[in-house]
Amino acid sequence: MPAPDEVSELRALEQLEAQLGALRDAGETQKRIQSEVLNALDSEQKLVENALQQLAMIDRQAAADRELTLAPTEPTVRYTLPLLKEKSPLLQAHADERRRIRSLLSAPQWSSQDVECLRIAMENERLRSAALHTDPSTVDWARVSTQVPFHTPEDCRTRWYFFERASVNLTRWSTGEKRALASAIDQANPSWEDAADSLKTGRTGYAALEAYQRGIKPAIDWTPERDAALLAAVQSLGPDWKAVVQHLGYPAFCASLCHQRHSKLKSTALRLGRWSAEEDAALRAAVAEYGCDWKRVEIYVPGRSGQQCRERWVGRLANIPEGETQATRRAWLPEEDARLRECVQKYKTWVQVAEHVGGRSDKMVRERWLLLRRRDEEEAMRQRGEPVPARRGRRQSETGPKT
Known part of the structure; x- marks a missing residue:
């Protein structure tokens, strides 16, 4: 039989x-x-990340719907027709109206939410006009645009007038x-x-203009005989397209068609x-007759554009007397x-400088000004006691007038 101390110790150990065991x-x-x-926590974090990704996709889609259309509303290069502008105001008015409307329609893109906001804003504006007993045809587009995000009053007016009105066809x-x-x-x-x-069918003025330009405007069925008659008329009358269409017996609105066909x-x-001797002779005769009107000169130099005629005349023939083959350099x-120094500071292009210097082409005055500037810089370096660098074959970059 164990001792009492051993029993108590055994119980303590148990x-x-x-x-x-309980702690374990x-x-x-x-x-x-x-x-x-x-x-x-991991599953909750995944749910949160998925929700954030979905929100980001929704935000990107909304931003894409409201993305601005950054595009030029007018062509970067225009072919001016001074005679056509003066003598055919109808065609010029058509072109101006087309450019104006296109500039209005190149506004930020309209999403379905934007259109719905515009409709609600117009309904609110109608109710406000009825409550104030004002003219319902008078719309406060500034007030309307405050309810349509990312769109100006002009955007709202254009969108409503051309697309969202109930009477628009x-x-x-x-x-x-x-x-x-x-x-x-x-x-x-x-x-x-x-x-x-006048149609009484709910069409807008711009819709009428687009339809006329795309399919209603008359066209000319150009044949080799008509092409030859057009070239002969332009050769005789010059780029006066109104006179050309009258000479050919076409209606006045065919002036632009004749011009486009002649350009083609x-x-x-x-x-x-290389230029042939016959082309040089034709160019000299045309310049003697019409001066530097290169659009008229090119008509009398077959196969050459106005730019080619100008470059040939300014770069070579203007400095070579007729019958000679080399340019005569005058000191x-x-x-x-x-x-020349005074004109460079006063005018912006070398053509203007050449006109006021007199007797020199724009290329000649540019080369002379570069030489004078280089001489001035070298003289200033000599006065400061600095070594003058040797001249290189490549010219310095110019900072004078533009070509």
């Missing part, structure tokens, strides 16, 4: 072992709970509408708004490379150098 079970339970909590043009529009334009030459109103015939027959006088 209690301690029970406590250790509690640790396992705590570990399991922590693992479950970590798994729950956006269906395909019928044959009867096209005939009525052509008859109205040919007989009275009204404005496009008046022509569209000219471009297809364009030649590159620059001190008075000419002084006048």
